[in-house]
Amino acid sequence: xxxxxxxxxxxxxxxxxxxxxxxxxxxxxxxxxxxxxxxxxxxxxxxxxxxxxxxxxxxxxxxxxxxxxxxxxxxxxxxxxxxxxxxxxxxxxxxxxxxxxxxxxxxxxxxxxxxxxxxxxxxxxxxxxxxxxxxxxxxxxxxxxxxxxxxxxxxxxxxxxxxxxxxxxxxxxxxxxxxxxxxxxxxxxxxxxxxxxxxxxxxxxxxxxxxxxxxxxxxxxxxxxxxxxxxxxxxxxxxxxxxxxxxxxxxxxxxxxxxxxxxxxxxxxxxxxxxxxxxxxxxxxxxxxxxxxxxxxxxxxxxxxxxxxxxxxxxxxxxxxxxxxxxxxxxxxxxxxxxxxxxxxxxxxxxxxxxxxxxxxxxxxxxxxxxxxxxxxxxxxxxxxxxxxxxxxxxxxxxxxxxxxxxxxxxxxxxxxxxxxxxxxxxxxxx
Amino acid sequence: xxxxxxxxxxxxxxxxxxxxxxxxxxxxxxxxxxxxxxxxxxxxxxxxxxxxxxxxxxxxxxxxxxxxxxxxxxxxxxxxxxxxxxxxxxxxxxxxxxxxxxxxxxxxxxxxxxxxxxxxxxxxxxxxxxxxxxxxxxxxxxxxxxxxxxxxxxxxxxxxxxxxxxxxxxxxxxxxxxxxxxxxxxxxxxxxxxxxxxxxxxxxxxxxxxxxxxxxxxxxxxxxxxxxxxxxxxxxxxxxxxxxxxxxxxxxxxxxxxxxxxxxxxxxxxxxxxxxxxxxxxxxxxxxxxxxxxxxxxxxxxxxxxxxxxxxxxxxxxxxxxxxxxxxxxxxxxxxxxxxxxxxxxxxxxxxxxxxxxxxxxxxxxxxxxxxxxxxxxxxxxxxxxxxxxxxxxxxxxxxxxxxxxxxxxxxxxxxxxxxxxxxxxxxxxx
Numbered sequence: 001x002x003x004x005x006x007x008x009x010x011x012x013x014x015x016x017x018x019x020x021x022x023x024x025x026x027x028x029x030x031x032x033x034x035x036x037x038x039x040x041x042x043x044x045x046x047x048x049x050x051x052x053x054x055x056x057x058x059x060x061x062x063x064x065x066x067x068x069x070x071x072x073x074x075x076x077x078x079x080x081x082x083x084x085x086x087x088x089x090x091x092x093x094x095x096x097x098x099x100x101x102x103x104x105x106x107x108x109x110x111x112x113x114x115x116x117x118x119x120x121x122x123x124x125x126x127x128x129x130x131x132x133x134x135x136x137x138x139x140x141x142x143x144x145x146x147x148x149x150x151x152x153x154x155x156x157x158x159x160x161x162x163x164x165x166x167x168x169x170x171x172x173x174x175x176x177x178x179x180x181x182x183x184x185x186x187x188x189x190x191x192x193x194x195x196x197x198x199x200x201x202x203x204x205x206x207x208x209x210x211x212x213x214x215x216x217x218x219x220x221x222x223x224x225x226x227x228x229x230x231x232x233x234x235x236x237x238x239x240x241x242x243x244x245x246x247x248x249x250x251x252x253x254x255x256x257x258x259x260x261x262x263x264x265x266x267x268x269x270x271x272x273x274x275x276x277x278x279x280x281x282x283x284x285x286x287x288x289x290x291x292x293x294x295x296x297x298x299x300x301x302x303x304x305x306x307x308x309x310x311x312x313x314x315x316x317x318x319x320x321x322x323x324x325x326x327x328x329x330x331x332x333x334x335x336x337x338x339x340x341x342x343x344x345x346x347x348x349x350x351x352x353x354x355x356x357x358x359x360x361x362x363x364x365x366x367x368x369x370x371x372x373x374x375x376x377x378x379x380x381x382x383x384x385x386x387x388x389x390x391x392x393x394x395x396x397x398x399x400x401x402x403x404x405x406x407x408x409x410x411x412x413x414x415x416x417x418x419x420x421x422x423x424x425x426x427x428x429x430x431x
Numbered sequence: 432x433x434x435x436x437x438x439x440x441x442x443x444x445x446x447x448x449x450x451x452x453x454x455x456x457x458x459x460x461x462x463x464x465x466x467x468x469x470x471x472x473x474x475x476x477x478x479x480x481x482x483x484x485x486x487x488x489x490x491x492x493x494x495x496x497x498x499x500x501x502x503x504x505x506x507x508x509x510x511x512x513x514x515x516x517x518x519x520x521x522x523x524x525x526x527x528x529x530x531x532x533x534x535x536x537x538x539x540x541x542x543x544x545x546x547x548x549x550x551x552x553x554x555x556x557x558x559x560x561x562x563x564x565x566x567x568x569x570x571x572x573x574x575x576x577x578x579x580x581x582x583x584x585x586x587x588x589x590x591x592x593x594x595x596x597x598x599x600x601x602x603x604x605x606x607x608x609x610x611x612x613x614x615x616x617x618x619x620x621x622x623x624x625x626x627x628x629x630x631x632x633x634x635x636x637x638x639x640x641x642x643x644x645x646x647x648x649x650x651x652x653x654x655x656x657x658x659x660x661x662x663x664x665x666x667x668x669x670x671x672x673x674x675x676x677x678x679x680x681x682x683x684x685x686x687x688x689x690x691x692x693x694x695x696x697x698x699x700x701x702x703x704x705x706x707x708x709x710x711x712x713x714x715x716x717x718x719x720x721x722x723x724x725x726x727x728x729x730x731x732x733x734x735x736x737x738x739x740x741x742x743x744x745x746x747x748x749x750x751x752x753x754x755x756x757x758x759x760x761x762x763x764x765x766x767x768x769x770x771x772x773x774x775x776x777x778x779x780x781x782x783x784x785x786x787x788x789x790x791x792x793x794x795x796x797x798x799x800x801x802x803x804x805x806x807x808x809x810x811x812x813x814x815x816x817x818x819x820x821x822x823x824x825x826x827x828x829x830x831x832x833x834x835x836x837x838x839x840x841x842x843x844x845x846x847x848x849x850x851x852x853x854x855x856x857x858x859x860x861x862x
Contacts, residue, residue: 072810073805074809075811077763078759111803114803275754276754277749277750279759280754308805319708322709323711323751326712329510373501374738376538384737388504390740422808423809
């Protein structure tokens with residue numbers, strides 16, 4: 001299959017942030033083979049897609065999610081974190097089986113595709129189900145079986161074996177669209193020796209580590225109480241950062257910890273929507289940039305967001321740090337867009353193949369309608385994306401050169417079935 | 432004209448926050464005459480509108496805007512406030528004439544209607560143009576000619592006369608859809624004696640006052656330097672709060688000032704998007720609620736937001752105060768929705784006729800599609816609106832019982848003409 005995309009504004013998200021005007025892109029099978037003003041003459045195409053008046057750019061990369069939690073969207077809100085977790089989330093999640101994960105994740109992937117997300121990271125249980133949804137839907141994902149080490153030795157080991165088996169079964173599958181990580185859930189839910197074992201597993205399997213880090217002030221204090229050090233040093237001592245590592249949240253990290261993370265080239269998934277909604281706080285993103293980190297963005301699960309709209313996270317990242325620091329130059333528009341695309345690809349260790357539109361990279365891209373009144377006049381398309389656009393402006397979504405959404409019609413998933421089954425899957429476990 | 436709306440979820444935004452299920456609403460001319468499960472038998476209707484599966488609620492009220500500034504959306508971003516204002520905004524706004532205000536406001540009203548806003552407050556120049564757009568488009572508005580008292584005595588007085596004349600010409604016009612206020616721009620742009628004169632005008636005309644207050648830390652300090660007191664006390668001494676008053680921003684107000692505002696029943700327009708983007712800070716909204724204030728929401732102009740999406744302001748209000756205060760119970764979902772509807776009506780002194788859906792009130796309402804994947808499952812419609820919905824979920828918009836948007840088609844404005852003319856109007860003043 002060889003496609004020519006024509007007449008588009010193309011924002012490649014490489015260092016050059018001015019969109020190419022009236023430009024073309026050639027996609028052969030899953031790969032971009034040309035981007036520029038004038039496509040090579042004399043070539044023949046299976047399809048010519050006229051994108052006149054649309055803006056093409058890399059799809060969003062959502063670097064932290066628990067996709068099955070869409071079933072719990074709005075199930076409990078506006079509660080103190082411990083009440084929310086212990087009285088609401090954990091009891092019902094404990095009743096989740098493969099069926100809930102299958103349909104919760106289907107709903108999540110449908111929502112993400114409709115919002116322009118082409119790649120996401122997921123940490124949950126029953127991961128085979130998520131992997132199957134990823135394979136069938138055509139989206140790209142970095143998946144990990146999140147393991148909590150609070151149960152018996154037997155339970156813990158069983159979970160670890162599951163996580164290892166998942167990596168063996170799925171890493172590199174779905175035509176390379178699925179990659180895998182190992183995921184000790186968090187320093188406060190995994191004993192030190194358990195984390196060390198998981199690091200060994202990750203080393204043996206040669207996969208990165210994905211872990212929650214310092215989401216709340218309380219867990220940092222608990223780490224100090226339990227282990228005498230703050231979480232970053234704790235994980236450093238356990239050898240976690242010897243592996244390529246992605247940490248989610250990093251809300252309560254001080255300057256010294258930020259330096260440590262930067263020294264180890266740790267990737268950070270900033271989840272502004274979830275951090276705000278749960279009252280966790282506002283991560284020190286400007287300080288991270290100063291130390292050379294390039295934070296990516298994630299939605300976290302839909303129970304704490306309450307949507308999976310990565311563009312909203314881009315917009316929150318572009319807004320809240322300016323307000324919190326009283327500095328209108330914090331996280332400029334172009335930076336926020338990079339956080340949602342190229343830095344996301346880096347955070348999932350996929351920047352060799354996605355995150356920018358360049359010859360040789362995978363054809364993961366979206367088109368955005370820029371004709372709406374909120375997108376007029378067009379002084380600056382980068383600013384319009386970062387501050388004015390909305391998820392429904394996304395018209396087309398391609399992953400590996402395959403169209404998943406065309407003119408807002410989802411081609412690979414049955415929306416009505418997913419709505420129905422997701423509702424039913426929840427009802428089966430409802431209290 | 433007598434319309435029956437049927438089969439809807441109806442969220443009246445009265446104290447009862449549980450939506451009525453499978454409910455009906457009768458609208459006779461501009462007024463709601465029935466809301467409930469079973470409409471009176473034997474009545475005849477000119478139109479029956481089946482809203483099956485849609486959520487009906489009052490339209491959003493945008494309590495602070497400079498609508499013509501849509502022409503400057505994305506024209507300059509991510510700059511220090513003074514550079515942005517003095518080098519970018521003021522020079523080009525100085526070249527705005529009636530033509531720019533006409534088409535900038537048309538673009539604004541189009542965007543607001545498409546996003547579900549049924550009433551907005553505007554403060555700008557060439558207000559006759561804005562009023563004409565309001566009259567023609569069918570939206571509701573509270574308008575004021577914002578006056579800056581920095582020029583010569585002659586200029587100042589001319590502006591004040593214009594503002595007074597505008598009130599005389601337009602207050603109560605467009606079938607009552609237009610109301611007017613007097614608007615001394617801000618304590619730092621109007622000398623004390625000028626503000627006093629405007630208060631006298633407002634008293635004579637019997638209209639409220641709309642004024643910017645303590646948007647930035649710097650202007651508070653300047654007020655102290657110039658007048659020896661902080662802005663709230665300054666305005667109190669000038670008699671402003673003897674009139675019904677709406678203050679915009681109120682970012683930098685301390686507890687004593689909040690108490691003063693509450694004692695005078697001053698209305699507050701909270702503009703989270705603009706305050707964040709300009710790096711002004713985060714207004715102490717939870718403290719205001721504690722003192723009995725009921726802050727409403729505004730977008731501010733599109734040059735500092737950069738859209739006019741009041742639902743986004745609702746969502747920001749529901750998120751940022753939780754994050755900033757590390758309190759997940761700050762500004763719950765229902766409160767954020769009230770800020771965007773009923774408190775907005777109160778802030779514009781229109782709560783006798785709009786802001787809730789009740790028998791006897793004006794039929795200003797919107798319908799929201801709740802079938803999208805981001806709106807599943809439906810544990811809690813209030814939570815879904817406040818945390819998950821997006822502007823494009825708004826399907827229908829009625830003001831005074833007249834449909835302005837039906838199934839996302841705008842009935843009263845020519846979208847293509849507005850896009851074209853707005854672009855041209857900017858080009859005429861472009862540097």
